[in-house]
Structure formats: structure tokens, C-alpha cells
Amino acid sequence: MASSICRGIIGNGRRAAELGRSMSTASWWGHVEPAAKDPILGVTEAFLADPSPNKVNVGVGAYRDDNGKPVVLECVREAEKRIAGNLNMEYLPMGGSIKMIEESLKLAYGDDSELIKDKRIAAVQALSGTGACRLFADFQKRFLPDSQIYIPIPTWANHHNIWRDAHVPQRTFHYYHPETKGLDFAAMMDDIKNAPNGSFFLLHACAHNPTGVDPSEDQWREISHQFKVKNHFPFFDMAYQGFASGDPERDAKAIRIFLEDGHMIGCAQSFAKNMGLYGQRAGCLSILCENEIQAVAVKSQLQQIARPMYSNPPIHGALVVSIILSDSVLKSLWLKEVKGMANRIIGMRNALRENIENLGSNLSWEHITNQIGMFCYSGLTPEQVDRLTNDFHIYMTRNGRISMAGVTTGNVGYLANAIHEVSKAT
Ligand SMILES: Cc1ncc(COP(=O)(O)O)c(C=O)c1O
Numbered sequence: 001m002a003s004s005i006c007r008g009i010i011g012n013g014r015r016a017a018e019l020g021r022s023m024s025t026a027s028w029w030g031h032v033e034p035a036a037k038d039p040i041l042g043v044t045e046a047f048l049a050d051p052s053p054n055k056v057n058v059g060v061g062a063y064r065d066d067n068g069k070p071v072v073l074e075c076v077r078e079a080e081k082r083i084a085g086n087l088n089m090e091y092l093p094m095g096g097s098i099k100m101i102e103e104s105l106k107l108a109y110g111d112d113s114e115l116i117k118d119k120r121i122a123a124v125q126a127l128s129g130t131g132a133c134r135l136f137a138d139f140q141k142r143f144l145p146d147s148q149i150y151i152p153i154p155t156w157a158n159h160h161n162i163w164r165d166a167h168v169p170q171r172t173f174h175y176y177h178p179e180t181k182g183l184d185f186a187a188m189m190d191d192i193k194n195a196p197n198g199s200f201f202l203l204h205a206c207a208h209n210p211t212g213v214d215p216s217e218d219q220w221r222e223i224s225h226q227f228k229v230k231n232h233f234p235f236f237d238m239a240y241q242g243f244a245s246g247d248p249e250r251d252a253k254a255i256r257i258f259l260e261d262g263h264m265i266g267c268a269q270s271f272a273k274n275m276g277l278y279g280q281r282a283g284c285l286s287i288l289c290e291n292e293i294q295a296v297a298v299k300s301q302l303q304q305i306a307r308p309m310y311s312n313p314p315i316h317g318a319l320v321v322s323i324i325l326s327d328s329v330l331k332s333l334w335l336k337e338v339k340g341m342a343n344r345i346i347g348m349r350n351a352l353r354e355n356i357e358n359l360g361s362n363l364s365w366e367h368i369t370n371q372i373g374m375f376c377y378s379g380l381t382p383e384q385v386d387r388l389t390n391d392f393h394i395y396m397t398r399n400g401r402i403s404m405a406g407v408t409t410g411n412v413g414y415l416a417n418a419i420h421e422v423s424k425a426t
Pocket residue numbers: 061127128129130131156204209237239270271272278283
């Protein structure tokens with residue numbers, strides 16, 4: 001419309017086209033302001049733009065080897081060889097690869113799970129962990145429109161965006177204790193008790209992001225018990241199975257405790273970190289139901305939600321996951337490789353703490369080795385992080401979260417020294 005008005009007023013075709021363009025830009029999208037930068041992606045941009053040879057990026061939540069390089073697991077390479085030339089690239093069904101879903105469920109619920117045998121779990125392949133959370137949030141909104149979600153403070157920032165965009169109101173619950181740099185168990189339990197009966201809670205199954213603080217097994221039992229008393233719904237986000245202890249079975253302990261207690265859980269699984277399939281977007285959403293009939297209904301509704309968004313999920317990552325998990329040799333190789341990644345991170349935690357302590361720091365750095373998984377919630381203030389970046393070219397999010405996966409034998413001494421310098425000044 002804007003360009004036809006312009007054509008009438010101005011004879012000069014070029015000017016009219018230009019004006020038409022600028023008017024239509026102004027009228028259609030002129031009100032659109034640039035979106036706020038994603039804090040994590042912003043860190044990477046700043047890191048890439050820094051010419052310093054000493055620069056270190058401990059902002060990104062992706063595993064790196066001891067040379068700071070991205071890793072493709074051998075089991076993944078082997079699975080890819082089997083895929084190449086052998087399998088077609090047809091569409092998957094709306095709910096994704098049946099084989100991949102079966103294998104994912106065994107990982108989360110246990111190889112011999114009666115729930116799987118009884119077909120009580122509604123599950124669909126999802127666009128990695130993010131997609132699984134979003135699908136669940138949309139499902140929650142569609143079928144329990146008055147429900148809310150309780151989210152731990154702090155949490156992975158995208159959790160807030162996901163439930164916000166699904167229009168599910170958010171409440172928060174205490175989780176982290178800034179002084180102990182550990183779990184604020186008492187406050188968390190109070191929040192669980194004080195929430196209205198039948199509330200939805202988002203729980204990190206293991207290797208909590210960003211704090212690296214997980215409840216102990218006994219604490220999980222108490223949490224599960226209290227959930228039962230209050231009839232709360234536990235939704236587990238399991239983005240790091242295997243990354244916490246090096247053993248995916250052990251890392252599923254929280255979920256297994258809740259299952260033993262008879263909870264009807266939901267679970268988002270991601271293969272981004274534990275198989276290094278970040279960009280393949282391989283994940284699974286599962287919802288435990290009362291019986292098979294309910295599970296069939298729930299799955300069909302999840303598919304309905306997926307259909308107008310992306311129709312069906314991507315095939316390559318799903319093939320990789322199902323080949324690895326269904327082949328005993330490849331699965332053993334995967335377990336060895338996950339353990340290798342987790343152990344390197346644990347080694348770097350020890351090295352970072354030891355290096356800072358050896359510099360004579362009079363602060364406590366115990367939390368570096370107490371916390372687990374990919375991240376260390378260092379306790380550094382935003383101002384201290386700014387100094388690390390400005391004076392030492394060390395990049396991380398301003399909440400003080402260090403991605404231990406970016407720490408290497410080569411940079412741990414430099415990092416320790418910089419942390420000591422900025423923390424001793426206060
Ligand atoms: C807690 C948590 N949940 C979910 C995800 C989702 O990751 P992805 O969508 O890549 O599987 C992440 C990634 O950082 C995460 O830390």
C-alpha cells in the first residue's frame with residue numbers, strides 16, 4: 001500500500017522505489033527494536049573479536065579437549081560411517097525415530113524399566129533439550145492452562161524464555177546458597193512445602209546449570225517424599241546425563257528415586273553434551289502416564305503440537321544416537337568416552353583449585369571441587385568478571401559461571417592467577 005501511494009505522488013521511478021522501500025520499512029517493521037543480546041552468545045562474540053594471544057573463553061557450555069578444541073566422539077564417527085551410503089534421508093514420523101526414543105527411554109528410566117514394558121511413557125523425539133522443554137511447556141499450557149511452573153534460582157537462563165513464550169506463569173524456588181556456594185536445602189524444602197498442592201516444578205536431573213550444585217542422594221529422597229506429600233509434578237531437565245559423574249546410570253539417580261516413589265514425571269533429554277551432538281539437535285521428551293491408553297493420547301497431542309512448528313524432527317542425530325545406544329560395542333565406547341570427558345573436567349577442577357590455593361589465596365575455593373558437571377559457579381562478582389575480561393582477556397558470563405570444559409592444562413595456571421588477582425583485591 002505504501003509504495004502505491006508513493007508512485008502516485010512522485011513521478012521519478014527511482015526515488016519512488018526508494019521512498020516506497022523506506023516507507024514500507026517504516027510502516028511494517030519500523031517499531032521493531034533490536035533484541036537484547038543473548039548473554040552467552042555475546043561472550044563468544046567478544047572473545048572472537050579480541051586479538052590477544054592470551055585470551056581464554058570459559059563462557060561457552062560446550063566440551064573442549066585439553067587443547068581447547070571441539071571434540072567429535074569416536075563412537076559418533078563410527079555411527080556416521082554406518083549411516084553413510086546405507087540409510088535414506090526420508091522424513092521421520094511426526095514423533096521422531098521410534099528406535100531413538102526407545103533407546104533414550106532406557107537411558108533415563110533404566111534398561112529393565114517396567115514402565116517402558118508397560119508402554120506407560122508417552123515420548124517423542126525433540127529438538128534437543130531446548131525443544132523438549134518447549135514442547136512440554138506448550139503441552140502444559142494447552143492441557144492445564146491455569147498451571148504455573150516453579151523454576152530454581154538460578155537456572156539456565158533459557159528456562160525462563162521457554163516457559164514465558166509458552167505463556168506459562170513462572171514462580172521461583174530457592175536453590176543456591178551464595179555464602180556456602182552449595183545447595184540451600186532448607187529454603188528449597190520450604191518453598192516446596194509452601195507451593196500450592198499440585199504445582200509443577202522444574203528440576204535439573206544432574207549437573208545443575210549454572211551452579212554445578214546437585215542435591216545428595218538423601219536430599220533427593222527427601223525432596224521426592226515432599227513432592228509426594230504435596231502432589232507436585234516433577235519435570236526433569238536432563239541435559240548432562242553422564243557429565244556429572246562420568247556414569248549415565250549414576251546421573252539418572254534422581255529420576256530413579258522419583259520413579260521408585262511412584263511419581264508421574266516428565267523428562268527432557270539432550271544428547272548435545274553427552275554425545276557431543278550439539279548442532280544435531282537430538283533429544284527426547286517423555287511424560288509418564290497412568291496407563292498405555294493415556295500414553296497414546298498424550299503422545300498424539302505432543303505430535304499435534306510439533307506438527308505446525310517443525311513437522312517432524314531431524315534424522316541425522318537420531319540415527320547416530322540410536323546406532324550408538326543399540327550396539328553393545330559402540331555403547332561401551334560411548335560410555336568410555338563420556339567418562340573421559342567427565343574425568344578431564346574433574347581433573348581441571350582439582351587443578352584450578354590447587355593453583356589458586358598455591359598462590360596463597362586466603363579465600364575458600366573448596367566449592368570448585370565440590371560442584372560437579374560442566375560448570376563452576378565461582379562466586380566472582382560481575383565487577384570481578386569485568387576485570388578478568390578487561391585485564392586478562394578471560395571471557396565468561398557476568399554471573400561468574402566458569403565452563404570447566406574450556407579449562408585446559410595450558411590455561412589453568414593463567415586462569416588461576418587471574419582469579420587470584422581479581423579476588424584478593426576485595
Ligand atoms: C540445563 C539445560 N537444559 C537444557 C539445555 C539445552 O541444550 P540443547 O538444547 O542444546 O540440548 C542446556 C544447554 O546448555 C542446559 O544447560
